[in-house]
Structures are given as C-alpha cells and as structure tokens.
Amino acid sequence: xxxxxxxxxxxxxxxxxxxxxxxxxxxxxxxxxxxxxxxxxxxxxxxxxxxxxxxxxxxxxxxxxxxxxxxxxxxxxxxxxxxxxxxxxxxxxxxxxxxxxxxxxxxxxxxxxxxxxxxxxxxxxxxxxxxxxxxxxxxxxxxxxxxxxxxxxxxxxxxxxxxxxxxxxxxxxxxxxxxxxxxxxxxxxxxxxxxxxxxxxxxxxxxxxxxxxxxxxxxxxxxxxxxxxxxxxxxxxx
Numbered sequence: 001x002x003x004x005x006x007x008x009x010x011x012x013x014x015x016x017x018x019x020x021x022x023x024x025x026x027x028x029x030x031x032x033x034x035x036x037x038x039x040x041x042x043x044x045x046x047x048x049x050x051x052x053x054x055x056x057x058x059x060x061x062x063x064x065x066x067x068x069x070x071x072x073x074x075x076x077x078x079x080x081x082x083x084x085x086x087x088x089x090x091x092x093x094x095x096x097x098x099x100x101x102x103x104x105x106x107x108x109x110x111x112x113x114x115x116x117x118x119x120x121x122x123x124x125x126x127x128x129x130x131x132x133x134x135x136x137x138x139x140x141x142x143x144x145x146x147x148x149x150x151x152x153x154x155x156x157x158x159x160x161x162x163x164x165x166x167x168x169x170x171x172x173x174x175x176x177x178x179x180x181x182x183x184x185x186x187x188x189x190x191x192x193x194x195x196x197x198x199x200x201x202x203x204x205x206x207x208x209x210x211x212x213x214x215x216x217x218x219x220x221x222x223x224x225x226x227x228x229x230x231x232x233x234x235x236x237x238x
Contacts (some may be wrong), residue, residue, distance in 0.1 A: 039051065055084060067096075069096075124138065200216045203220065
C-alpha cells in the first residue's frame with residue numbers, strides 16, 4: 001500500500017505569469033490581441049499557416065527566454081518527495097516545469113518546443129522558428145510541420161491518464177487556472193467524486209471557487225505554491 005496520498009496537481013497560465021509569460025484570459029492576455037479562429041484552430045492553420053506559425057514562433061521565443069520561478073521549483077520538490085503518488089498535469093505549453101526539475105509532466109494542450117508532422121504524424125523537438133518550408137526530421141516532408149499544440153476543437157492529450165489519476169486522487173490542487181474551460185473544468189468534479197480534498201490556488205478566487213473547492217488560497221503563485229508544497233512535505237515527512 002502506498003504510504004503517501006495520491007496527489008494530482010493541475011497548473012494553468014497563472015503559474016507562469018510571474019516568469020513573464022502572458023496569461024490568455026487576463027485583461028492584457030494573449031487572446032485579447034488575436035481572434036481564436038485566426039490562430040488556434042486547424043482551419044486557421046489550413047487557411048493561413050504563416051500567420052499561425054508566426055504567432056507560435058513568438059510564443060516559443062518568449063518561453064525560451066523565460067525562467068522557472070519559485071512555484072515551478074516547489075512543485076518539482078513536491079514530486080521528488082511524493083514520487084510515484086504525484087501526478088502533474090498542465091494546461092501550459094511552455095517547458096518551465098521541466099526546467100525546474102519536474103518529470104513526466106502531462107501537457108494536455110501540447111508543447112511549444114515540439115512540432116507535429118502532418119505527413120508521418122511523428123513529433124519532434126523544435127526550438128527555432130517554424131516556417132512553411134520547414135522539413136520534418138523523420139520523413140523529410142516539406143511544408144508538413146505544425147505546432148504540437150492542441151487547438152480549439154481538438155481533443156486534449158493524456159485524457160485517459162488524467163481521468164485515471166483523478167479517480168484515485170486523495171488531494172487535487174488547481175493552480176493558476178480559472179478552471180472555466182472544459183475538459184479541465186470537470187477535473188475538480190472527478191476528484192470530488194473520488195473523495196479527494198480539493199484546493200484552488202490562484203491569484204484571486206473565482207466566483208465558483210467556494211462551491212467547488214474545499215479550500216481556496218489566494219495570492220501570487222511564487223508565495224502560495226511553495227507554502228502549499230512545504231506544508232504537504234512536512235505533513236508526510238518520514
């Protein structure tokens with residue numbers, strides 16, 4: 001029997017905001033500068049690959065320049081302590097969790113530092129700009145690479161793994177995410193059905209927070225997440 005509780009953590013854009021990456025739904029968020037249908041759908045890519053690539057090229061460059069913050073490092077420490085009983089799911093497409101030391105992160109919305117080939121359907125690490133003439137490293141097809149990003153209308157990655165983890169969760173924490181968009185919006189309900197203690201950690205509480213979560217913690221992620229992690233580590237110190 002596992003001596004540790006099963007912990008599932010979901011992170012969103014709020015955890016990377018203090019690393020200088022824009023949130024999507026804030027007043028100055030990325031989505032306020034672009035129409036979703038122009039840059040974040042398969043149809044947009046088919047219609048104007050250059051516009052979509054330019055959008056994600058800039059985001060990739062911004063993510064590469066950013067550095068993990070105290071919240072990312074705190075979750076890496078939490079994973080190191082709880083090992084196999086800890087599952088980290090992120091809506092973010094940056095790699096700040098990995099650079100802080102987290103492993104096996106479930107990127108449900110894909111990753112900026114990968115591309116997907118529409119010809120051979122293989123993924124490749126990609127750290128530079130993608131253009132319409134970029135060549136797939138696997139099949140060498142031209143003009144076949146797209147950002148490995150789950151766009152609107154597409155199915156998020158790892159859903160079966162995530163739902164299985166939530167069905168066994170003893171603790172579920174949503175960090176830096178509004179939780180308003182499905183399927184992530186349903187995660188807390190799945191966790192509650194399994195009897196998990198549910199926490200929301202966000203810059204500010206949402207209107208629905210107090211009806212969905214057992215505990216709501218408000219404040220900057222770089223302060224609240226390390227405190228949350230340290231409290232759990234101390235509670236289950238052996």
